[in-house]
Amino acid sequence: MDKKGIVFGAGLSGLGAKELLEKNEYEVYLIDDKAAMPLEEGIRLLNEEEIEFVVKSPGIPWKTELLKVAKEKNVKVVSEIDLAYKYVDKNIKIISFTGTNGKTTTSTKMAELLNFAGFRARLAGNAGFSFAKLVADEEELDYIVLELSSYQLENNPQIHSNIAGIINLTPDHLTRYNSVEDYYITKFAIFDKQTEDDFALINLDDEVFAGLYERSDIKEKIKAQKVYLSKEAKGAVFVYENNIRIMKDLSKRVDEIPNFDEKIDEISEILLKTEELSLKGRHNLENMLFLISSAKILNVKNEKIAEFLKSTTALEHRLENFFVKGNTTFINDSKGTNVESTLKAIDSFNNTIIMILGGDDKKIDNMPLIKRVKEQVDFVYLIGDNAQILINDMEKVGYKNYKNLETVENVLNYLKENVDFSKDQTVLFSPATSSFCQFKSFEHRGKVFKELTEKIIGK
Numbered sequence: 001m002d003k004k005g006i007v008f009g010a011g012l013s014g015l016g017a018k019e020l021l022e023k024n025e026y027e028v029y030l031i032d033d034k035a036a037m038p039l040e041e042g043i044r045l046l047n048e049e050e051i052e053f054v055v056k057s058p059g060i061p062w063k064t065e066l067l068k069v070a071k072e073k074n075v076k077v078v079s080e081i082d083l084a085y086k087y088v089d090k091n092i093k094i095i096s097f098t099g100t101n102g103k104t105t106t107s108t109k110m111a112e113l114l115n116f117a118g119f120r121a122r123l124a125g126n127a128g129f130s131f132a133k134l135v136a137d138e139e140e141l142d143y144i145v146l147e148l149s150s151y152q153l154e155n156n157p158q159i160h161s162n163i164a165g166i167i168n169l170t171p172d173h174l175t176r177y178n179s180v181e182d183y184y185i186t187k188f189a190i191f192d193k194q195t196e197d198d199f200a201l202i203n204l205d206d207e208v209f210a211g212l213y214e215r216s217d218i219k220e221k222i223k224a225q226k227v228y229l230s231k232e233a234k235g236a237v238f239v240y241e242n243n244i245r246i247m248k249d250l251s252k253r254v255d256e257i258p259n260f261d262e263k264i265d266e267i268s269e270i271l272l273k274t275e276e277l278s279l280k281g282r283h284n285l286e287n288m289l290f291l292i293s294s295a296k297i298l299n300v301k302n303e304k305i306a307e308f309l310k311s312t313t314a315l316e317h318r319l320e321n322f323f324v325k326g327n328t329t330f331i332n333d334s335k336g337t338n339v340e341s342t343l344k345a346i347d348s349f350n351n352t353i354i355m356i357l358g359g360d361d362k363k364i365d366n367m368p369l370i371k372r373v374k375e376q377v378d379f380v381y382l383i384g385d386n387a388q389i390l391i392n393d394m395e396k397v398g399y400k401n402y403k404n405l406e407t408v409e410n411v412l413n414y415l416k417e418n419v420d421f422s423k424d425q426t427v428l429f430s431p432a433t434s435s436f437c438q439f440k441s442f443e444h445r446g447k448v449f450k451e452l453t454e455k456i457i458g459k
Contacts, residue, residue: 003024003025003026003027003052004026004027004028004029004049004050004051004052005021005026005027005028005029005051005052005053005054005055006028006029006031006042006045006046006051006053006054006055006066006070007021007028007029007030007031007054007055007057008031008032008042008054008055008056008057008060008064008066008067009031009032009056009057009059009060010030010031010032010034010035010036010057011057011059012128012129012130012133013057013058013080013130013131013132014030014032014055014057014080015030015130015133016080016084016130016131016132016133016134016136017055017057017080017083017084017130017132018030019132019133019136020083020084020087020132020133020135020136021055021083023136024087026052029041029042029045029051031066039064039065039066042066043065043066043069046066046069046070046073046075047069047073051070051073051075052075052076053075053076053077053078054066054067054070054075054076054077054078055077055078055079055080055083056077056078056079056080056155057080058079058080058126058149058151058152059151061176062154077155078155079152079154079155079157080130080131080132080152081125081131081146081148081152081157081159082157082158082159083132084124084130084131084132084134084135085131085158085159085160086158087135087136088131088135088144089138089141092141092142092143092144093142093143093144093162093163094143094144094146094159094160094161094162094163095110095143095144095145095146095161095162095163095164095294096125096145096146096147096148096159096161096163096164096165096190097110097145097146097147097148097164097165097166097167097290098147098148098149098150098153098165098166098167098187098190099165099166099167099168099169099187100167100168100169100170100171100172100338100340100341101167101168101170101338101340101341101344102167102168102286102287103126103147103148103149103167104126104127104147104315104318104335105279105284105287105315105318106147106165106167106287106290106291107123107125107127107145107146107147108123108127108147108315109279109287109291109312110123110145110290110291110294110295111123111143111145112308112312113291113295113300113304113305113308113312114142114143114145114295114298114300116304116307116308117295117300117301117304117305117308119142119143120139120140120141120142120143121141121142121143121144121145122134122139122141122143122144122145123144123145123146123147124144124145124146124147125146125147125148125149125152126146126147126148126149126152127147128443131144131146143298146159146161148190150176150177150183150186150187151176153186153187153189153190154186154189156189156192157189157190157192157193158193159190159193160193160194160195160198161190161193161194161198162194162197162198162199163198163199163201163294163297163298164190164191164194164198164199164200164201164224165190165200165201165202165203165229165290165294166187166188166190166201166203166206166209167203167206167286167287167290168203168206168208168209168286168340169184169187169206169208169209169212170208170338170339170340171183171338171339171340171364171365172337172338172340172362172364175362175363184208184209184212185212185218188212188218188221191221191222191223191224192221194222194223194224195223195224196223196224196225197224198223198224198225199224199225199227199294199297200222200224200225200226200227201227201229201290201293201294202226202227202228202229203229203230203286203289203290204228204229204230205229205230205231205286206286227293227297229289229290229293230289231285231286231289272306272309272310276306276309276310277309277310278309278310278311278312278313279309279312279314288309291309292305292309315335316332316443316446317332317333317334317335317442317443317446318333318335319331319333319345319348320332320333320446322450322453323450323453323454323457325421325457325458326421326422326423327421327422327423327424327425328419328421328422328423328424328425328426328427329425329426329427330426330427330429330453330457331345331349331426331427331428331429331430332429332446332449332450333345333428333429333430334429334430334431334442334443334445334446334449335442335446336430336431336432337431337432337433337434337442338362338364338432338433339364339365339366339368339369339432341430341432342357342369342430342431342432343368343369343372345428345430346372346373346376346377346428346430347372347376349426349428351424351425351426352378352423352424352425352426353376353377353378353425353426353428354377354378354379354380354381354415354419354425354426354427354428355373355377355379355380355381355427355428355429355430356380356381356382356383356408356411356427356428356429356430356431356449357373357380357381357382357383357390357430357431357432358382358383358384358385358386358387358390358431358432358433358435359383359384359385359386359431359432359433359434359435359436359437359438359445360384360385360386360433360434360435360436360437361385361386361389361433362386362433362434366386366389366390366393366432367393367396367397369432370390370393370394370396370397370399371397373394373399374394374397374398374399377401378401378425379401379402379403380394380399380401380402380403381402381403381404381405381411381414381415382402382403382404382405382406383405383406383407383408383410383411383431383435383438384406384431384433384435384437384438385437386433387404387406388404390402391404407438408429408438408445408448408449408452409452409456412452412453412456412457413456415427415457416456416457416458421457429446429449431445
């Protein structure tokens with residue numbers, strides 16, 4: 001066995017990459033201080049062995065010493081996504097979504113909708129299943145739907161998506177990037193390898209995305225056919241008004257079609273009324289635009305799209321209604337890992353809101369969240385490392401209804417003894433940040449919250 005490669009990171013993507021490489025007759029060295037060979041061994045291998053490339057797991061920072069040595073030795077560093085794409089059956093069409101929020105819901109529901117419509121589709125990427133593992137399994141598929149994070153779109157990605165979209169852009173991961181614009185621009189790499197036969201979904205409603213998209217250095221790089229999306233503007237191909245209107249002509253913007261208003265009945269098809277969507281909230285209208293437009297491009301019948309959108313259920317950890325005590329509903333929104341996501345969660349409820357906030361300090365501006373909390377939230381319980389930062393911001397705006405209880409368990413024990421559950425209210429667990437200070441992942445955090453709620457608050 002002459003071919004040798006290093007896989008750096010023993011998480012899901014790393015283990016998937018290892019399996020795929022071994023299937024293709026590589027000798028693989030798995031490097032991970034906690035679960036495999038130590039970092040020092042990886043550096044030694046780079047110095048002493050003929051290593052063809054390093055597969056870097058997405059969460060590993062570029063400043064890590066092993067990656068610096070790889071660069072010095074001119075050893076190529078690739079992502080698990082690009083490794084998988086190298087070996088994937090090119091007859092399988094790839095649909096990719098990225099963005100700050102909504103990409104997990106959109107990607108998951110896209111795969112579910114395709115299966116519902118009778119296609120063979122699987123979900124992979126940032127959504128929790130390794131793309132490389134999926135390729136190694138050699139399952140016969142029509143489509144692979146990828147959720148791609150900015151980390152997976154770094155370093156000139158080679159992935160070619162038949163349909164690709166950036167759902168929205170808000171500040172995040174500022175401990176990783178030099179500036180918020182660097183983070184945004186990284187997302188645009190999702191379009192880089194597309195051709196004129198592909199489709200790029202353009203969200204005109206997202207001001208940050210739309211502003212960057214109009215820059216000539218970005219817009220001219222996108223070679224795919226543009227499909228314009230909007231929840232409200234008439235200058236777009238997919239239009240939400242009172243109903244969902246889907247235009248048959250995917251190649252033109254509405255403002256390029258003569259007498260558009262006169263032709264609206266001729267060139268549009270109503271799928272269903274927005275109130276019929278089973279996934280509620282304005283943010284889900286945005287997600288559904290990407291879903292519907294992709295399905296229409298792929299010629300999924302309107303009846304199938306409408307039936308699916310009326311019946312599909314929310315994802316675990318995303319505005320998940322999982323527990324009721326008296327008239328009090330407990331919502332697990334552990335997927336709320338940034339300010340914008342939690343703002344959308346708050347806006348989803350009209351009754352009294354009791355919030356659980358906090359976790360890691362992501363070095364971002366929390367004031368938009370704090371101002372919304374002051375307007376709409378009855379009381380806030382704080383957990384995690386950034387509690388004092390949030391307290392300082394709440395004091396600045398004159399919001400006093402908070403208590404720092406440090407952990408989820410402490411909060412739930414306090415609620416059990418001090419809250420009247422007969423009131424019409426929502427306990428919203430949407431931390432607005434990651435919580436690696438206390439949990440392994442947002443999934444782990446959500447599961448712990450649900451388990452402790454049932455244990456402490458009781459049936």
